[in-house]
Amino acid sequence: MVGSNTRSSTACVNCRQKKRRCDNSIPCDTCVQRRIPCAYSTEQDGRSRRPNRGQPSHPSTQCQISGHSIPRQVDSVLKAAEEQSPPAAATPGSRMPEAVADGALQQVGGLVFKLQPRRDGEFGYRGPASADQAAPYEGESDDVANDDLLHIHWPSIDELEQHLDMFLEWQSTCILILPKPIIDKVCRDYTSSQSECTEMTLLVLAILSLTYMMHPGSKTSTRKVQALSDYFSAEAKKLAYDMALRNPCVQVVQATCILSCREYSHGNDNGAWILHGLTVTVGNSIGLHAGGDYSRWIATGYLSQSAADTRILAYWSSVLVDRFLALCLGRHSLLHASNFSTPEISTRLPTDRVNHISRWNSTLIIGSDAYEDSVRGAFRSEIDLIKLSHEALTDIYQWRHDFSNLADGSKNAPATLKHLYTLVDHHRSKVLEWREQLPLAMCIEKSGPLPHLLLLHMASHNILILIHKPFLALLELQMEASEDFFRLSSALVERSSTICSNSAAEVVRLCHLLNEHYTLQYAVFMVAYFLANACIVRLNSIRSFEDDSHLLQDETLEHGVDLLREMAETWPVARRALHSVQRLASDLKDRRNRNSSPREIPTLRQESFDETVDTFSFLYNTSLNSQDWENAVYQMYNPTE
Numbered sequence: 140m141v142g143s144n145t146r147s148s149t150a151c152v153n154c155r156q157k158k159r160r161c162d163n164s165i166p167c168d169t170c171v172q173r174r175i176p177c178a179y180s181t182e183q184d185g186r187s188r189r190p191n192r193g194q195p196s197h198p199s200t201q202c203q204i205s206g207h208s209i210p211r212q213v214d215s216v217l218k219a220a221e222e223q224s225p226p227a228a229a230t231p232g233s234r235m236p237e238a239v240a241d242g243a244l245q246q247v248g249g250l251v252f253k254l255q256p257r258r259d260g261e262f263g264y265r266g267p268a269s270a271d272q273a274a275p276y277e278g279e280s281d282d283v284a285n286d287d288l289l290h291i292h293w294p295s296i297d298e299l300e301q302h303l304d305m306f307l308e309w310q311s312t313c314i315l316i317l318p319k320p321i322i323d324k325v326c327r328d329y330t331s332s333q334s335e336c337t338e339m340t341l342l343v344l345a346i347l348s349l350t351y352m353m354h355p356g357s358k359t360s361t362r363k364v365q366a367l368s369d370y371f372s373a374e375a376k377k378l379a380y381d382m383a384l385r386n387p388c389v390q391v392v393q394a395t396c397i398l399s400c401r402e403y404s405h406g407n408d409n410g411a412w413i414l415h416g417l418t419v420t421v422g423n424s425i426g427l428h429a430g431g432d433y434s435r436w437i438a439t440g441y442l443s444q445s446a447a448d449t450r451i452l453a454y455w456s457s458v459l460v461d462r463f464l465a466l467c468l469g470r471h472s473l474l475h476a477s478n479f480s481t482p483e484i485s486t487r488l489p490t491d492r493v494n495h496i497s498r499w500n501s502t503l504i505i506g507s508d509a510y511e512d513s514v515r516g517a518f519r520s521e522i523d524l525i526k527l528s529h530e531a532l533t534d535i536y537q538w539r540h541d542f543s544n545l546a547d548g549s550k551n552a553p554a555t556l557k558h559l560y561t562l563v564d565h566h567r568s569k570v571l572e573w574r575e576q577l578p579l580a581m582c583i584e585k586s587g588p589l590p591h592l593l594l595l596h597m598a599s600h601n602i603l604i605l606i607h608k609p610f611l612a613l614l615e616l617q618m619e620a621s622e623d624f625f626r627l628s629s630a631l632v633e634r635s636s637t638i639c640s641n642s643a644a645e646v647v648r649l650c651h652l653l654n655e656h657y658t659l660q661y662a663v664f665m666v667a668y669f670l671a672n673a674c675i676v677r678l679n680s681i682r683s684f685e686d687d688s689h690l691l692q693d694e695t696l697e698h699g700v701d702l703l704r705e706m707a708e709t710w711p712v713a714r715r716a717l718h719s720v721q722r723l724a725s726d727l728k729d730r731r732n733r734n735s736s737p738r739e740i741p742t743l744r745q746e747s748f749d750e751t752v753d754t755f756s757f758l759y760n761t762s763l764n765s766q767d768w769e770n771a772v773y774q775m776y777n778p779t780e
Contacts, residue, residue, distance in 0.1 A: 152178045256441045261388045262426045294347070299329055302350040309353065309661040312590040315518045316396050316456045317342070320445050338390035341382060344375035345394040349401045352709060353660045372401060379417065387421045392453045395421070396460050400664045406711030408468050415464055418457050419473045427454040428474070455522055462525045466605075467668055472529065510589075513580055517591040520573075520581055521598065527573055528602045531566040535606065556627045559610075566606050567638070574599055588652045594662060597649045600642040601669045604676055610635035611679045636679070643673035647699045654702060663710045667703065671716040674699040678723055 150161035153170055161167050166177030256262055294302065303322065310316055325339055351368040375398055382391050395418040402411035422428060427450055436442035458474050465472040579585050583592050610631045646669050653659060659666055677696040700720060706713035 305350040305353050306346045311514050312661045313664050314459050316393050318449050318452055341378050341390055341394045344371050345397040348372035348375050383417055383421050387424050389450055389453050391421045392418050396456050399460055404664050404710050404712050412468055422457055514591050517595045521595055527569055531606055553624055553627055563606055570602055588656055590657050593649045593653045597646050597669050600645045603642045604639050604672050607635035607638050639676040643676045644695045646673040647695045650702050659706050663706050663713055667713040667716050670699050670703050674720040
């Protein structure tokens with residue numbers, strides 16, 4: 140560090156005036172971080188305060204005298220820091236805040252990086268050697284000029300209104316991302332050629348890439364709709380990558396959240412995860428993970444209340460996308476929000492534009508203030524639920540070691556099963572407690588089958604399925620177990636099978652209500668995963684029947700497959716989930732044809748036991764639409780004889 144070994148008998152002018160502790164380096168860390176000239180000589184009490192003998196006040200001169208030539212880049216930065224004027228957003232006499240109260244400091248390698256306002260109005264972490272993030276990126280010579288965007292057939296303002304209506308229905312049903320001020324700005328500043336604001340252009344592109352696949356009109360072929368969706372998606376991703384590098388902002392986080400959901404719905408798992416990684420990276424770079432406490436920024440005038448609410452909503456939206464994609468794709472979550480209390484979502488939502496067509500006489504008028512409160516309440520309850528699921532599934536990931544212990548013999552097997560039983564019962568009781576503590580307005584019996592409430596309760600039943608699913612085939616893991624092991628494992632299997640079967644029936648029933656009163660097209664992002672899990676556990680519950688007619692007579696399974704088939708006409712993720720369920724049903728029929736007795740369970744060899752244990756762990760951390768997942772399901776229900 141420049142002048143790190145230089146000591147002074149007194150603090151610099153700035154530290155002395157602000158009554159801060161000075162590290163006595165020249166320049167001191169405080170002045171470097173605040174990008175102000177660091178002076179060690181001033182008039183005070185009639186005397187001139189100077190540095191130690193032989194030490195010049197200017198850092199570049201000090202380096203030259205000590206025999207070390209200062210790099211040209213460092214010299215230019217130091218000179219620019221002396222000439223820099225206060226930010227445009229700061230008023231004369233105002234003091235630049237140092238950091239937010241909680242989570243604002245990030246210490247890397249002994250250096251403290253502080254969240255500070257940038258010249259473009261956004262926030263960013265800056266350290267002693269940080270470059271100005273508002274300055275143009277010099278890695279490439281081309282500009283951000285969106286020449287290609289000018290050739291896009293942008294929809295007219297009336298067509299955009301229709302796309303916004305579809306997006307807002309999708310948003311109010313699945314996951315809140317854009318607040319009302321952003322939607323109003325999109326409508327106000329939109330032109331049929333191109334928006335002047337690059338941030339709004341990015342949001343429009345992301346919205347169009349999603350909505351073109353929701354309800355293709357009769358005048359537009361499916362192939363053309365798919366081509367338009369892919370084109371807008373490609374342009375949105377190209378602009379998002381460029382803005383993430385040159386101008387990271389909240390709009391990039393919002394757009395990449397939308398694009399992640401779109402890519403997963405289209406069956407592009409890797410693309411969805413990469414875009415989500417961009418969401419997390421940009422969110423961290425602009426301080427979205429600071430806990431949501433923006434009171435100091437609001438008090439100093441650097442951030443309005445509306446902008447703070449937008450940042451809070453964007454952060455928790457990214458958390459929900461993170462948890463869901465990690466669950467579906469078998470990845471570790473990138474955001475760890477369990478330590479943060481869920482804030483009150485106070486931002487205004489554009490529910491007045493939602494045009495849900497429902498044949499249900501709900502007590503809430505869609506678009507009213509009460510309906511807006513209901514959507515916000517469901518979003519907040521979903522955040523609490525996703526925290527519970529993250530805690531439960533984290534413990535579930537450790538179960539593979541407990542399952543492995545079952546192969547040690549009958550001595551430790553009962554104790555292991557008791558431990559697993561206690562763990563499952565603990566997480567199940569927490570989910571049920573969460574359900575009991577829901578406000579009355581969040582109950583379907585009170586407010587009616589509103590789409591966001593249907594998805595919320597579907598998610599709670601899906602978590603119960605995930606918690607109990609490892610025990611469904613526990614009997615098949617028996618080696619030469621004792622009678623106590625057999626009795627305890629049978630009880631666990633029976634209880635888990637009952638809970639999974641009932642939860643699966645509830646998931647299918649809620650999906651049927653959603654399709655009956657609204658449409659599944661706006662909820663495929665989550666519904667396809669919920670339905671696939673429900674159909675799989677229903678197949679598992681009837682796999683011991685002696686005839687194949689139960690595969691067709693099970694009403695829950697039949698309705699679930701029909702709903703998947705309806706969504707599969709448009710969305711690839713539903714198409715592949717349907718294929719997985721149908722393949723599993725076919726495999727179960729083939730297994731009965733091979734076995735003389737359907738109830739006979741083949742004995743597992745020691746080497747196949749470990750493979751089956753890995754299968755249980757893999758089922759929790761893999762995609763519903765991958766070949767590996769299908770192979771794992773096949774191995775689970777067709778163990779090696």
